[in-house]
Structures are given as C-alpha cells and as structure tokens.
Amino acid sequence: MSQFQRVCLVHYHEIGLKGHNRKVFEMRLLRNIEAMLEGFPVATVMRISGRLCVFIKEGTDFELASRIEHTLAKLPGIARVSCGYKCDRDIEQIKQAAVDALNDVSQFVTFKVAARRSHTDFPISSMDMNQIVGAHLCQAFPEKIVKMHDPDVMVRVEVIQGNAYVYAASIRGIGGLPVGSSGRVVTLLSSGIDSPVATWRIARRGAECIGVHFSGRPQTASTSEYLVDDIAKVLEKTGCIARVYMVPLGDYQREISLEAPPSLRVILYRRLMFKVAQEIARREGAKAIVTGESLGQVASQTIDNINATNAAVEMPVFRPLIGTDKQEIIAEAQELGTFEISSQDAPDCCTLFMPRNPETHANLEKVLEAEALFPIEQWVRELADAAEPHDYRCPSYKPKKKRPRKDV
Numbered sequence: 001m002s003q004f005q006r007v008c009l010v011h012y013h014e015i016g017l018k019g020h021n022r023k024v025f026e027m028r029l030l031r032n033i034e035a036m037l038e039g040f041p042v043a044t045v046m047r048i049s050g051r052l053c054v055f056i057k058e059g060t061d062f063e064l065a066s067r068i069e070h071t072l073a074k075l076p077g078i079a080r081v082s083c084g085y086k087c088d089r090d091i092e093q094i095k096q097a098a099v100d101a102l103n104d105v106s107q108f109v110t111f112k113v114a115a116r117r118s119h120t121d122f123p124i125s126s127m128d129m130n131q132i133v134g135a136h137l138c139q140a141f142p143e144k145i146v147k148m149h150d151p152d153v154m155v156r157v158e159v160i161q162g163n164a165y166v167y168a169a170s171i172r173g174i175g176g177l178p179v180g181s182s183g184r185v186v187t188l189l190s191s192g193i194d195s196p197v198a199t200w201r202i203a204r205r206g207a208e209c210i211g212v213h214f215s216g217r218p219q220t221a222s223t224s225e226y227l228v229d230d231i232a233k234v235l236e237k238t239g240c241i242a243r244v245y246m247v248p249l250g251d252y253q254r255e256i257s258l259e260a261p262p263s264l265r266v267i268l269y270r271r272l273m274f275k276v277a278q279e280i281a282r283r284e285g286a287k288a289i290v291t292g293e294s295l296g297q298v299a300s301q302t303i304d305n306i307n308a309t310n311a312a313v314e315m316p317v318f319r320p321l322i323g324t325d326k327q328e329i330i331a332e333a334q335e336l337g338t339f340e341i342s343s344q345d346a347p348d349c350c351t352l353f354m355p356r357n358p359e360t361h362a363n364l365e366k367v368l369e370a371e372a373l374f375p376i377e378q379w380v381r382e383l384a385d386a387a388e389p390h391d392y393r394c395p396s397y398k399p400k401k402k403r404p405r406k407d408v
Contacts, residue, residue, distance in 0.1 A: 004184060008054040009165060012051065012052075014176065015077060028266060029078070032395045036072075041056060043056065069309060075364065076175075076238065082156070083104060089159055098113070100166075101166050102140075108152035110360070117158075133268070179203050179239050179240060179394065183276075185289065187212070189244060193329060197236060197321060198319070211228070213246050228246070229244070231338050233377065238284075239394050239396070243284075243390065252272065260374075262371065267362050271308070279384040288317070289317045290314070290319075292321055294321075294324055300327045304360070335384075
C-alpha cells in the first residue's frame with residue numbers, strides 16, 4: 001500500500017467553457033459528488049486548479065478507490081476521472097508516487113511522463129521533471145518502453161497549490177453538465193425502452209427530472225408501476241431522477257374509448273397525458289416536458305400526430321430521441337442498465353383500449369371536436385390530485401413549497 005494519500009481528480013469540459021458563472025456549475029457538481037459518494041471512505045472534496053479533487057481516506061485499498069472512480073465516471077458533468085496520489089512538492093516523493101501510480105495500471109507496454117507546475121516557485125521545470133521522473137520509472141519498470149507519441153499510459157505530474165498530484169489510471173466519464181444546473185423538467189416515463197434513455201439524456205444536459213408514469217390501473221394490473229420504480233432506481237444511482245408520480249389513467253381511457261372516434265383514441269389519450277404532465281410540472285416548478293418519442297417509430301409519432309399532441313400544452317416539449325433509431329436507443333438502454341427491466345412485458349396505458357387502425361395524420365380541428373365531448377380540465381385536476389409521488393435520491397432536488405391558501 002502506498003505511503004501517499006489516494007485521490008480522484010475529476011476533470012470536466014463544458015463547465016470549463018463557462019464564464020463568470022463557472023463557479024456555480026463547479027459547486028453544483030461538487031455537491032452532487034459529495035451526495036453520491038455518501039457511504040464511501042471519502043475525507044473531503046475540494047476545488048483545485050480547474051478541477052475537483054476527491055480525497056480518499058487513508059488506508060483505503062486500490063479496489064475500493066477504483067469503485068469510487070467508476071461511480072464518479074457515471075455522474076453527469078464529469079468528462080474524465082483519474083485515480084492517483086497526493087504528495088509533497090518534493091521530487092523524491094514525486095518519483096515514488098509516480099511508481100505507485102504506474103503500478104495501479106493493470107496492463108501497458110509503453111508510457112510517457114507529462115509534468116507541469118502552476119508556479120515557478122517550484123525549482124524544477126516541467127521539462128526537467130519529465131526527464132527525472134521518466135528516468136526513475138525506466139529503472140523501476142525496466143521491461144516497459146518510453147513512447148513519446150500515443151503511449152499506452154500517461155503518467156501525469158501536477159505541482160499545484162502547495163502539493164503535487166501524480167496519476168496514471170484514468171477512465172472516461174459521460175460528460176455533459178451536472179444535474180440541477182439547467183432547471184427542472186417533467187419527463188413522461190413509461191416502463192418501455194425509450195423514455196428512460198430520454199430521461200437520462202436530458203439529465204446529462206443538467207436538467208433535474210421529475211418522472212410522470214401513466215398506469216392503466218384500475219383497468220390493468222399495476223405491473224408497469226413496479227417496473228418504472230426499478231428503472232428509477234437505476235437512474236437514481238447517478239442522481240438523474242428526483243421523483244416519479246404514478247398516475248392511474250385507466251378509467252379515463254375507458255371513457256374516451258366509449259365515446260371518441262376509434263381512430264383518434266391514441267391522440268386523445270396522449271393529449272390528456274400531456275395536460276396532466278403540464279399541471280404536475282406547474283405544481284413542481286418545472287418549465288418543460290420531455291418525452292421518449294422518435295419520429296415515425298409508431299403511429300402516434302408522425303409529424304401530424306406530434307403537432308396535434310403538442311397543441312394540448314403551452315410548455316415546450318423536448319424530445320431527445322427524435323432523430324434516433326431503435327437500435328441506437330437499445331444500445332444506450334443496455335449501457336444505462338435499464339434495457340433488461342424495460343424488456344419485461346407489462347400491461348400499461350399504452351396498450352389499453354387501442355384501436356385497430358389509429359390515425360397517423362391527425363387533423364387538429366377534428367381532434368378538438370372529439371375532445372370537446374369530455375370534461376378534460378376537470379379530469380386534469382382529478383388526475384394531478386390523484387398522482388402518487390415516489391421520491392429518489394437527487395442531490396439538487398428540493399420540493400417546491402406549497403403556498404398557503406388565503407382565506408376568502
């Protein structure tokens with residue numbers, strides 16, 4: 001075990017491009033990291049020289065440090081994570097820390113040292129450090145080869161803020177912006193493959209996600225609700241979901257199926273869902289709706305039908321998957337860890353009272369004429385009131401405070 005303190009250096013890209021508000025994004029990411037590493041042996045998390053540094057408690061072995069590294073790499077806002085060591089600004093300590101850092105790399109043949117100092121008060125220049133540390137590593141690893149261009153591993157030495165940081169093991173993060181830095185949205189979350197991926201994509205852009213799941217209950221079993229809960233628990237691991245509302249839509253779909261023209265049922269179902277999602281969004285202080293629709297994938301996702309559905313709400317509707325094909329979505333769902341859950345069959349509102357020949361090019365005037373048969377605004381209030389919230393761990397989420405009613 002190394003004599004030096006283990007650290008994980010968190011590198012970011014987009015945050016570094018921010019201007020005067022860069023610190024706000026850094027602090028949001030720092031708080032997210034602190035919350036998601038709760039339970040790990042972490043001493044503290046600090047901002048240092050254009051990145052964040054996670055200081056791991058002394059005595060922590062490489063395997064547990066590696067788990068911390070891989071947990072960090074899955075958090076939105078992080079471009080790369082490097083596991084290494086903090087030591088004094090002493091060249092002998094730096095040389096030994098470099099040996100320890102290179103020992104953490106499992107397989108490599110070639111390497112290169114890349115050193116830099118942030119201040120000239122350290123007497124050894126970056127170029128000289130490259131040569132001194134490189135020569136020491138050649139002695140410690142005689143079977144390895146120095147390669148200046150495209151080596152298997154880079155041993156980096158950074159002399160900054162009173163300490164030196166040395167690392168070699170590095171893994172790629174998912175990038176994007178930290179959750180909670182881009183406002184709050186409501187995402188329509190089904191138990192299918194697409195909507196969890198759409199939710200993850202919008203969370204990766206910094207949005208705080210409130211899920212709304214429309215269940216076929218009581219006309220169907222509540223199986224889809226359990227699957228959505230399992231999906232939310234996967235998203236929760238990276239802080240990408242704050243709350244999910246379960247909305248029992250079955251009886252209202254039944255009313256629509258009894259009175260509306262069969263070809264327009266799907267459009268009317270979706271317009272009702274959008275209106276309820278908008279009402280929940282307003283109550284939550286969210287400013288947009290997110291769906292997992294992909295253009296032309298099913299009957300409800302033609303341009304005409306999307307326009308007819310959009311017209312039901314005033315809020316902007318984001319569709320992160322609109323130009324993505326099914327195989328690409330499946331690949332992302334597998335990487336995310338939701339594909340196996342979403343592949344299970346479950347009756348839900350999407351398959352309830354479906355017509356044989358749904359309209360693929362809806363005319364908005366005819367849709368509004370059919371919708372006028374029902375007390376939609378009353379239904380929206382009833383469904384929003386009946387929505388059952390389930391909370392998940394999202395460090396940035398704070399429920400909107402309810403305003404006290406004024407006595408009339």
